[in-house]
Amino acid sequence: SRSYTVTLLPGDGIGPEVISVAKNTLQLVASLEGIEFKFKEMPVGGSALDLTGVPLPEETLSAAKDSDAVLLGAIGGYKWDNNEKHLKPETGLLQLRAGLKVFANLRPATVLPQLVDASTLKKEVADGVDLMVVRELTGGIYFGKPRGFSTNENGEEIGFNTEVYATHEIDRIARVAFETAKKRRGKLCSVDKANVLEASMLWRKRVTELASKYPDVELSHMYVDNAAMQLVRNPKQFDTIVTNNIFGDILSDEASMITGSIGMLPSASLGESGPGLFEPIHGSAPDIAGQDKANPLATVLSAAMLLKYGLGEEKAAQRIEAAVLDTLDRGYRTGDIYSAGLKLVGCKEMGEEVLKSI
């Protein structure tokens, strides 16, 4: 039987609850598909800070590197919000992404027919939205140097960061995006600010050059401010979006909120080789942590992405995706996606219903 090691990183807040559900789900499909999982649970984020003094302990990173795939819950919480930069939970996440070299972050934003009412957009605008944001994840202003604090010629304090992209960084994320678009509806929109930023001008140039290798993908370009508008005006115009790290951070969150159900949205972060990192796009929700109220479906769907993109276990992935839809069809809802007449359940019970559907 096929055997895989999966590092589980529950993290903070609702992380442990949703990871526990996803683990049970993985275990059940594994037994049905003749897969064997070895799970290794490691600390990251605020809980790692409390335990070891750093947000990404070396043991966690090496366990992650040594595994076939990594499933993360969520990180962060009020408690650590005022920590210095190197002691922030977020810094652990950035170190993990850099350490695993997962430069391509895939963030689907899909409006499920069962949940179209959850969107704040009018039904006719939200209905049928199905887009994928491909976000560059290990470059740009998040990691660019020089960065820091200094004094300018007037003796004033300054804070500064560098937005920088090299050709190979643009090319590799663009390739992932073209391939992604090809498997979807064949439309790729590259988002930049090439009317102002040199880093964006190089981005646009390289993406445009690569297009000739993907004749079956229709490439367009859009400025980031316009993209932020178009996502509200008519999100259905988009199939696949590719953009840099910071624009991807903003636009993928905007796109996810357009679906109205961010408790449902998974993500995959992939590198050239080595294990991928899979996580729900929602945060650690400290206000409802430990209350069995969290929606575990984003993490369950992240586990499906782990099977599909991380391990090539397409069939097992489809089992999970189908089970999630079936559970929704049977009327089960956590609080975040609940509407009158349906069955309100907690995190655990939702997990059990998914297992039944499988």
Place this chain on the structure above:
Amino acid sequence: SRSYTVTLLPGDGIGPEVISVAKNTLQLVASLEGIEFKFKEMPVGGSALDLTGVPLPEETLSAAKDSDAVLLGAIGGYKWDNNEKHLKPETGLLQLRAGLKVFANLRPATVLPQLVDASTLKKEVADGVDLMVVRELTGGIYFGKPRGFSTNENGEEIGFNTEVYATHEIDRIARVAFETAKKRRGKLCSVDKANVLEASMLWRKRVTELASKYPDVELSHMYVDNAAMQLVRNPKQFDTIVTNNIFGDILSDEASMITGSIGMLPSASLGESGPGLFEPIHGSAPDIAGQDKANPLATVLSAAMLLKYGLGEEKAAQRIEAAVLDTLDRGYRTGDIYSAGLKLVGCKEMGEEVLKSI
């Protein structure tokens, strides 16, 4: 009688049409309020490129500097899209902002009761939205140095920009924002990415320090990705937002689209002293240029902001604002905000109706 010089910069696309309407409007309220206007029309953007070879001729900048206020139509068009950086219409606009030192860009996003159906958001979400984005306009990654293209240690091409803020730049925009919030509903949300960027950490620190001087303003902080979500989820939670140049570019466009009627939204860009720059937030719309289809109301309302913020002529400004509402109440609509049962008019006729309302 009070006498002012106003530089008119029609620019490109629909710019000349909407400026012509705004000019007539200014002239009428002037005669009613005992104001005298001297108008000077100068080229900027693509039309300046065609005429003089540069997007901001020296004569245009010095005329603007010598006047009491500047009213801009719109700049840009397909024709110049592939120009080199220093020959882009956009570069002319950036040079104008820098030349006039207008560091504070005020962008209201208001959903008028008459136009609530124009929003793609559900009525209960859009109804009553009334927020103001205060965007830093002459600093950050738009102007930061070093910037450009270079070769990295692997011999690869790189494109790079610098996001940088000095304390005085943060303090002066924060002061404008606190003052703005004070005159509105007393709530200020500062948007940054302080969990990742040093430039944002300094931003947050300075804004927080200034808060003690404005005890009647309630300050909160939000990460930019979350702000992009919250604008879609519940825009009514916002009163005044203050943020850096690039985040302000993205979020103010998103906010404006949430109103559903960007053909209605004005903006004001102000400096420490010297003339302010007033412009509609919409673009040059080359596809409908010269067809008498443009909505002139954003420019007319920009003229009202010019009277209020630029010249301190509050009463004249209110006359214009009231006239715009009255024209809408009387059922007149340009194509972009038209709905069945109302009176569809072109740019010129809309302008004449505003004059009648005044």
